[in-house]
Amino acid sequence: MSAMQTRKTYLNYIGGQWRASVTGVVEASRNPARIAEVVGYVQVSGAEDLDQAVLAAQSALPAWRKLSGASRGDLLYKTANILERRTQEIAETMTREMGKTLPEAIGETARGVAILRYYAGEGLRKIGDVIPSTDSEGLLFTTRVPLGVVGVIAPWNFPVAIPIWKMAPALVYGNTVILKPAQETAVTAAKVIECFEEAGFPAGVVNLVTGKGSVIGQGLAGHPGVQGITFTGSDVVGKQVGMAALKRGAKYQLEMGGKNPIIVAEDADLDLAVDATISGGLRSTGQKCTATSRVIVARSIYETFKAKLLGKIRDIRVGNGLEEGVWMGPCANENQMNTVLEYVRIGQEEGASLLTGGRRMTQDGLAEGYFVEPTVFEQVTPSMRIAREEIFGPVLALIPFDSMEEAIRLANDAEYGLSASIYTRDIGHMLTFIRDMDAGLIRVNAETAGVELQAPFGGMKLSSSHSREQGQAAIEFFTSIKTVFVKS
Ligand code: NAP
Ligand code: MG
Numbered sequence: 006m007s008a009m010q011t012r013k014t015y016l017n018y019i020g021g022q023w024r025a026s027v028t029g030v031v032e033a034s035r036n037p038a039r040i041a042e043v044v045g046y047v048q049v050s051g052a053e054d055l056d057q058a059v060l061a062a063q064s065a066l067p068a069w070r071k072l073s074g075a076s077r078g079d080l081l082y083k084t085a086n087i088l089e090r091r092t093q094e095i096a097e098t099m100t101r102e103m104g105k106t107l108p109e110a111i112g113e114t115a116r117g118v119a120i121l122r123y124y125a126g127e128g129l130r131k132i133g134d135v136i137p138s139t140d141s142e143g144l145l146f147t148t149r150v151p152l153g154v155v156g157v158i159a160p161w162n163f164p165v166a167i168p169i170w171k172m173a174p175a176l177v178y179g180n181t182v183i184l185k186p187a188q189e190t191a192v193t194a195a196k197v198i199e200c201f202e203e204a205g206f207p208a209g210v211v212n213l214v215t216g217k218g219s220v221i222g223q224g225l226a227g228h229p230g231v232q233g234i235t236f237t238g239s240d241v242v243g244k245q246v247g248m249a250a251l252k253r254g255a256k257y258q259l260e261m262g263g264k265n266p267i268i269v270a271e272d273a274d275l276d277l278a279v280d281a282t283i284s285g286g287l288r289s290t291g292q293k294c295t296a297t298s299r300v301i302v303a304r305s306i307y308e309t310f311k312a313k314l315l316g317k318i319r320d321i322r323v324g325n326g327l328e329e330g331v332w333m334g335p336c337a338n339e340n341q342m343n344t345v346l347e348y349v350r351i352g353q354e355e356g357a358s359l360l361t362g363g364r365r366m367t368q369d370g371l372a373e374g375y376f377v378e379p380t381v382f383e384q385v386t387p388s389m390r391i392a393r394e395e396i397f398g399p400v401l402a403l404i405p406f407d408s409m410e411e412a413i414r415l416a417n418d419a420e421y422g423l424s425a426s427i428y429t430r431d432i433g434h435m436l437t438f439i440r441d442m443d444a445g446l447i448r449v450n451a452e453t454a455g456v457e458l459q460a461p462f463g464g465m466k467l468s469s470s471h472s473r474e475q476g477q478a479a480i481e482f483f484t485s486i487k488t489v490f491v492k493s
Contacts (some may be wrong), residue, residue, distance in 0.1 A: 443465050
């Protein structure tokens with residue numbers, strides 16, 4: 006596919022129709038590996054477009070929630086098959102639009118297919134309990150009902166998987182949905198919505214409105230016609246979304262950032278620990294909420310670990326994610342690149358020592374994109390900003406420790422609590438870590454990034470509003486419980 010062929014204008018999808026925004030404004034979505042390449046033009050919508058989408062979602066709701074879970078699930082199953090058929094094309098669009106390598110984009114799209122199939126089956130599983138009543142002639146039970154219209158606000162780092170892991174459960178439990186994707190990945194989002202359209206969802210059940218977060222995202226969070234808001238993104242924006250929803254009594258769910266540690270114990274298999282650090286920290290250019298950013302290493306093996314780590318990082322091939330053999334792509338946008346470079350400057354100013362990387366890459370045509378070298382700091386202390394703030398880039402901070410107690414204290418010394426990993430063969434260390442680590446995802450001898458769609462996903466502390474997504478946990482957010490007592 007040439008760049009020319011993909012230059013196309015993408016519309017909003019409202020009430021079963023593709024519509025241009027009433028604002029008449031579009032903007033280019035660009036390839037961060039080759040800034041000159043326009044992937045597509047997307048709508049910069051306004052409040053009026055959002056109002057239309059909410060009306061459409063409200064009108065579709067009564068018939069949709071009356072359908073059986075099985076019928077709703079069938080449509081998700083069809084969507085899965087369509088997405089599967091379009092995997093290569095949609096993955097390529099994702100790579101062009103936000104930079105992750107094609108194999109990663111294909112893997113993510115396959116994940117989207119699997120999530121759709123998983124939730125298709127949810128339409129047939131139990132939604133309540135029978136509870137013994139104190140009245141022996143009464144029947145006491147719970148059932149679940151949809152929230153109503155659900156607004157989905159998604160980030161750009163998993164442009165297929167995150168919208169799907171929110172939309173699929175929302176839909177199967179009987180809600181209608183308005184997706185506001187990150188503007189950065191609005192073309193990929195439009196293609197995902199095309200799959201829902203082709204599957205035959207009734208008009209208004211699934212809607213797409215693209216535009217600025219401050220207009221469409223904030224608009225959704227504050228809209229009186231929207232009963233539930235599910236958000237993934239930064240904690241700064243998440244708090245605003247949560248507050249807007251809380252103010253008007255809407256249900257909200259926030260999944261936010263991380264500052265995820267890996268502990269490498271003295272007895273760890275160092276080769277595996279190095280691989281996990283690199284994969285967890287640098288895949289997707291460090292732009293995962295579950296990315297490893299703090300590497301807490303036993304002092305006795307620190308120098309050996311460091312040498313192995315730096316040796317492997319030297320071999321990483323950075324470039325356009327569509328090219329075969331490229332392992333790490335660009336930062337997703339200019340802002341993100343500048344943030345990473347700024348943190349490199351801050352780290353040095355704070356007195357950390359730069360072991361490798363830290364610069365924008367410009368050789369061999371890389372100046373055409375937002376490429377940054379894989380970066381490792383040492384002499385990092387817990388109070389430094391590079392040890393506390395989410396960078397969302399290919400930057401690792403090495404921190405030595407002397408006892409397991411100290412290691413876990415260091416690992417917990419963060420405002421975030423999304424995922425945490427330990428490499429050790431000592432069962433005692435494992436159990437202490439599992440018990441004492443404040444994180445929603447605990448990973449023993451596995452990298453910090455890595456999520457299974459059938460298991461609950463979410464964080465503690467500043468990483469989350471403390472609800473969980475995915476697996477059977479999703480029902481907790483996307484439905485409300487009714488407790489029913491019946492007597493003849
Ligand atoms: P972001 O800037 O917070 O944006 C997330 C979404 O919110 C985008 O759709 C954005 O729209 C929208 N938005 C922006 N301002 C808004 C506002 N005032 N009101 C409502 N919505 C608004 O985050 P990002 O840069 O896209 O993504 C990176 C962040 O997401 C990182 O912090 C990462 O850790 C987090 N993340 C968390 C998880 C998790 O599950 N815990 C998973 C992935 C990513 P536009 O940007 O299009 O304007
Ligand atoms: Mg882009």
